[in-house]
Amino acid sequence: MFFGSIVLFALVANFVRGKITSILSEYDRQRQTTVTLTAKLNSLSVNETRVSDFIQNLTAALPPSNSSLLLVSQIRGLVSANLLYIENLKVTNLILDQELNHADVGFDVEGSAASVFSFVAQTSSLAPLNKVARLKLTTSASGLRASITLTTFWAAFPVKVPAVSDPLAEVTPDERRLLDKINGLSRPQFLELVPTAESGRENPFGQ
C-alpha cells in the first residue's frame, strides 16, 4: 500500500509537472504574441500617414518598372537647365534580375567645361536613382564634349506579406538618413504615363 502510493505519487507528479510546463510555455508564447501585436498595432497607427509620404519618394527613386524613360526625361530637363546640347541618347545593356534590374542610359552633352561638370554632379540628385558608370571627355568647339553613361535601376514591388503575428520591421536610423537623402532627390514630373480618357465620338444622329 505504502509503496503503491509512492509509485502513484511519482507517476501523477510527473504527468502534472509536464502539463504545468506546457501550460506555462504556452502562456509565455501567447503573452509574447500580445506584446508583438500591440507594438505592431501602435507602430502601424502612428506611422500610417508618415509611411505614405515616404512611398511616393521611394517609388520615384526606385520605380517598379523600367526607369530609363523617367531618367531620360530628367536628363533632358537638366541639360536645358545647364544650357547644354544633347545628342546620341540611347538605352543599352538592359539587365533583368529578380531583385534589381538596371540599364545604361548613354548620351553626349556639349557645352562649357563648367556646365558639363555641373551637369554630371547634378545627376546624383535626380530620381530615379542612377550611377555615373562612364565619362569620356573631349574638347569641342564650344568647350567640352562629354560622353556619359548613367546606370539606372528599378525593382518590382514585393508580392509577399508576412503573417499578421510577425513583428513589424521598423525603419532604422541608418535608413532614416537614407530616406532624408531620397526625399531630397528631384522627382520626375510624371511617374507613369496615364492614358487620357476616351473622348468618344459624338453621335451625329442622336437626339
Place this chain on the structure above:
Amino acid sequence: MPAVNINLLPLELSAKSGVAKLAVLLKKLTVLLLSVFLLLGAISLAFIIIFSAEINSVIKANEALKVQISTLESAEQKNILVKDRLAKIKSIEAQGDILGVVNSLGGVSATLPPGVSISDSDIDISGRTKFSFKAADSSALSSLLAGLISLPDYKTLIIKTFTFAPDIGYLITLEAVPNE
C-alpha cells in the same frame, strides 16, 4: 467496566510488537502521503484551470489585436514596401560610382591655370582613368600637375605620354590608379 482485549488467534500467529509498530507507522505515512498527494493535486488542478482560462483570454485578446491590425493592412503593406525599397536602395548605394572622381576633375578643371585645357579624359566604373591636357607653356604645365597631384581619389598618377609641339605646346596624357 474495563476494556477487555480478546485475541482468539493462536499466540504463535500474533504479530510481534516491532512489526506491529512498523505497520502502524507505514499506515500513518501512507495516510500522510495520500493527504499531501491530494493537497498538491488540488493545487495543481487549480493552477491548470486558472492558467488555461488565462491563456484563453490572452488568445482572445490576440485575436482582437489581429483583427485591428487587419484593418491597418494597407499601412502594413506600405511599411513592407518602404523596407523593401530601402534595402534595394542600400544595395545600389553600395555599388561603385565615379561621381567623386568626376567632381574632383571638375574642381581641377575650374582652377586650371591660364593656357591649360582638358584635351581628353576617360573615366569608367572599373577605375581605369585617363586624362589628357594641353598646356601652352611649362609653368602652366607644372601648375596643372600640382593640381592633379592634389586629387584625393587616386593614389598614383602615371605619365603615359608627354609631347611638345611648337604650335600647340605640351600635350600630356596621364593614367590614374584609384585608391583601394
